Amino acid sequence: MKRRKHTREFTIWNVMTIICFSFFAFFFLYPLLRMIIGGIYVDGKFNFDSYKKFFTSRYYMSAVANSFKIALTSTCISIVTGTTYAMIMRHVKIKGKKLIDVLLLVSTITPPFLGGYSWILLGGRVGYFTKFINKLFGIQFPGIYGFWGIIFTFVVGSTATMYMYISGALKNLDSSLVEAAENLGCRGLRKIIKIYIPLILPTVLSTALLSFMRAFADFGTAELIGEGYHVLGGLIYSSYLGEVYRDGAMASALSSITLAFTAIIFMIQRYFATRKNVEMNSLHPIEQKDYKGIKGILAHAYIYFMTTLSILPILTVTYNSFQKSAGQVFVDGQYSLDSYAKAFSRMGKAISRTYIFGFAALALILVIGIITSYANVRHRSTITKTVDTLTFFPFIVPGAVLGIATILAFNGKPFYLTGTSIIIIAIWVIRRLPYTIRSSTSVLHQIGASVEEASQSLGANGIHTFFKVTLPMMFAGILPGALLSWVSCITELSSSLFVYNNKNMTMSIAIYTQILKGNMGIASAMSTILLVSAATVLTILFTSSKGKMDFGL
Amino acid sequence: MTVTINIEHAKKVYDNNNVVIPDLSVVIKPGEFFTLLGPSGCGKTTLLRMIAGFNTIEGGEIKFDDRVINNLPPYKRNIGMVFQNYAVFPHMTTRENVAFGLKERKIKEPELSQRVDDMLKMVQIEELADRIPSNMSGGQQQRIALARAIVIQPDVLLMDEPLSNLDAKLRVEMRSVIRHIQQQADITTVYVTHDQEEALAISDRIAVMNKGVIQQVDNPVNIYRHPVNLFTATFMGQSNLVRCSLDGKKGTLIGTDQSYEFNRINDDCTEKEAIICIRPKDLKFADKGIKGTVKERVFFGTDIHYTIETGAGELLLSCSVNDPLHEVGETVFLEVEKDVVNLFTTDENGTTLMKR
Structure with a gap:
């Protein structure tokens, strides 16, 4: 038949x-x-010379370590900042929420290198903020260079992305789940640990992967802000497009090694994400409430501060474009x-x-x-x-x-x-x-x-x-x-x-x-x-x- | 124009050699409202989808009149189908939904609009004609689906649990809408449901299915009153199953001292033991009979259900709200409507012992 x-x-x-x-x-x-x-x-x-060179050279190995350090640190911090942001936006009525949403969306399209460039203009050696702070306090703040400068740029760049995805997951979280937990005596921090985190974990993990990959293989930001802090992405770039020499074999080896690392990270993420996967379909999304007093002020302050940070690079660039x-x-x-x-x-x-x-x-x-x-x-x-x-x-x-x-x-x-x-x-x-x-x-x-x-x-x-x-x-x-x-x-x-x-x-x-x-x-x-x-x-x-x-x- | 659906030795095997329907034959008469009734997983939807052309047929033949349709793609079978989840096109208005099949058939104006309008009137959704279905109620969406399926004047109308997503009140209302329109249009209809009450109310004939095998095909009254086996009997609502010893037509309920002369038993019955299927309605409170104690009383409005502890086990009795009440703990006597109940063999088939 x-x-x-x-x-x-x-x-x-x-x-x-x-x-x-x-x-x-x-x-x-x-x-x-x-x-x-x-x-x-x-x-x-x-010919395994390139690999030998890679694994025996301190220079290359430290670049790998640096890339890991940057990616891991910035991802961990942006998970915290992004989740906090999303939790506040979901639970608290924030004034100007619509505008904030649009601003954040726009900020996520800023190419990372542009973020790095504008942060130098703002917080670099002769940046607006640096000058302002130094004048105000009479100190010699050197500007946001090096490791923490890179981290700062990445966290600011990833927070909005984190927020958008996690907020989507929170939207699918039915308010009855939270009410049921409260009804059974689970409140405050315990409620967040026992209910919220497990339910949004798959989303958090996949977004974290996104931000990790972005930071791990980046070269533009580190090049501009790192000032000598060398990372894997930069090595790949200079091994082939560098002014000194063109080494196809080394570029290939470096890229293959980077690929191996990202593949491993991906598999680890997948392993956890699929094990923790949950099906959610919300009939009654959580409602935003008006918070008065110190709680409300803190919530607004955090949201406005992070939003401002996210769009500052864009504002800077736009402002500069009209300057002579x-x-x-x-x-x-x-x-x-x-x-x-x-x-x-x-x-x-x-x-x-x-x-x-x-x-x-x-x-x-x-x-x-x-x-x-x-x-x-x-x-x-x-x-x-x-x-x-x-x-x-x-x-x-x-x-x-x-x-x-x-x-x-x-x-x-x-x-x-x-x-x-x-x-x-x-x-x-x-x-x-x-x-x-x-x-x-x-x-x-x-x-x-x-x-x-x-x-x-x-x-x-x-x-x-x-x-x-x-x-x-x-x-x-x-x-x-x-x-x-x-x-x-x-x-x-x-x-x-x-x-x-x-x-x-x-x-x-x-x-x-x-x-x-x-x-x-x-x-x-x-x-x-x-x-x-x-x-x-x-x-x-x-x-x-x-x-x-x-x-x- | 109406057709006969002739299913001969149909067989359905899924990919993993899982035989869902081993060998099924049935003839569905022209213009008939035919219902496939059975528990979930019994193969009723599989059979319907074989007729529709969405499932392959691994053996036998399905014919519309004399035309074998086994390998005809769904879009050439001229069937109307109504789905459980309505499957209304969300990007089209009500009118566009209903006109869809006609346009596929290259029907031109003014006939197109004429037929669509008539159909919308028939299912009473003219006022929704130019709206998008997304915010409509389940009942309204199902009316669109029904109109869309019937307007193409199909040879066969297939319905896959069309009412199970609706609330109880709407279900009853739509039930009569479907029945009414089917009779008006005079289309051979195959209807799938797991709800016995719905099947009894709507059908000309019912096929009760279990594990891919048709147990009984008959009209609703006979299915209810004269089930051919224990499966059909117990599927049509709640029942008490009581063992009894049998001597000719005289049966004694095991665990009690009560015997009855069951006149409807086959004259040549030689079984020594049988299972009596007593519907809750077929038990009555009496002054004598099976002795028991009221264990529980549940009030349903028009009916009251009593659970009664007897020597033959717990028995469920249903009576009208207007009958005298009995209290929990009270000792009562029960009488069996002996000319209504059915007796079955004790083997695994549970075949009926009754005359027709």
Whole structure:
């Protein structure tokens, strides 16, 4: 008896999955494999010199230790700050909550290097705050450099992200659970430890992973604020793009080792997260209450303080962009639009290019994401399952590692793609694909099969059903995530930095190079343009979803 | 236009060699309201989805009249289906939902609007025509689903527990709406439910299913009054099962000294032992009979249920609220409605011993 499972439609979806996968394999698996092999197979023979050098050299090992220290410390602190933030926002009526939500959302799109750069302007040796504090107290505060400077920048950057995800989890926590606990005599701190923490732990863990990965593989911030505090990300960057020498084998080895570390961290996180997983579906979300007196003041103070910290980098950059600048320094008290004029005349191409690339990448992400997730949910087979698993890997590959892998694979025979638009778009697609596939998979599970069955029973064949019923229903669910993907794409730096030249330079690369060249005015103006456009998209998203946001993972 | 559904030796095996339906045959007559009734996991929804085309068929044939539909994809079967969770398209208005199937069939204006409007009127949701269903009540959504399934004039209407997500009052209301519309449209209908009361109220005929096997197919009255086996008898509401020794038609309830002459027993019955299935309504308080003590009394409004400790075990008795009350601890005597109760064999099949 022929099984209906293997119908024409089943075959079509599997073939489509394979087509999507070949794109993914070519731009992700192939470069990654070449990179891993490149670290141990040099000039036609096996050569472990790079690894030997790595594991015997104090210099390299201390970089690993430094990266771990930074990632672990900043993640732990931002778990505390972010959870506190979310708990207050969920329980206390904060004045101006809507504005705060928008501000935080905007702050999460600030590229990390931009955060580092503005914190130097604010708290560096000659920063506004440093000068102010030193004048006020008559001390010699040296500015926020070194280890704690890096930590500070990361914590400020991660708190908003932490808050958004944890707040989502708290929204799903039914108030009756808390009431039941109180009813059984569990109050105060015990209530938080026994009820809240176990229930939001999976979300906290997955967000912590996000922040850990970001900090672990970062190089921009450490480069700017660290002042000699060397980290793994910086080593990768300088081993290949450094001014001194180009060592492909060493870059490969360093990237492979970094990848191994992130993979291990990921597996540890997964192990705990899946064991602690809980299903929640809230009918009665916790209600925000008015807190009077000292409690209310403290709550407001904390929220306002953290929000201000989060958006200060953006405010600084925007303010600077309207200042008159003379090369490295801004002239106090004089304002002009010169920076914008220069930005448009010198970098106009980069601006329009960024948007074109961004929308091209978004379209590709949506097509590939929807096809692979739909095939895997509704026409599951070994093929779709494998593809689904493999497409998650970019999540654990740090941007710099992907950048190294891509340039090693496409900077020579047989594929010369460095400097093309294709390579930038491909990198963006690969980096965002895991998020889109996850979110559309969960949307598909929510929709359930019966609506599609209803459509089929009414006479619509598989293709009609997909386009008339499934796709429109999915769209509302994946749109927020897709727009967020678009924003992350146009602010992406750590991978694209490796494969750019003048023909495919995007805004974030342009900003970074302008900062390095010392053209602070142009950098600020371009950053403002980038942030305003991203903020516009997010505002549209925020108002159209009426505050009901769900960004998938 | 109405069709006969002919199911011959249908077999369903799931991927892990789990046989859900071993060999099932039944004929569903044209225009009939046919209900598949059984506990969860008995294979009733599986069978319905085989007819709909969402489940594969591993053996036998399913025919609409003489047409074998085994390998026909769902969208070519011309069926209307109503789902437990309504499955109303949330991105379309009521009107668009109902028009969906007609548009797939390339029905043009003005016929399209005419048929949609008539249908909306029939299920009484004209005033919701241009609204999006997301904020509608379960009853309203289910009306849309019903209209959407019937407007395409399907050969067969399939309903998978359509009322189980509704509250009790709405369930009764929708029950009569469905029955009324089905009769008006004259469509062969297969209805799946686990609620025996619903099945009895709505159906022309009922198939009681257990473990993938049809136990009995009959009209509601016969299913209730003349169950062919113990499974069907006990599935139709609460019952007291009491063992009795049998001598011809004379049965003695074990644990009591009461014997009855059960006239409806088969004339050639040779069993020496049997199980009597006594519905709570078929026990009456009397001056003599089975002696017992009232252990518990539960007040339901129109009915009162008594649990009575007797020599034959605990027996449940149901009587009208207007009958004289008995107190907990009181000694009472019970009489069995001997011409109504059914007797079954004591083997695992529990086959009926009664005449029809």
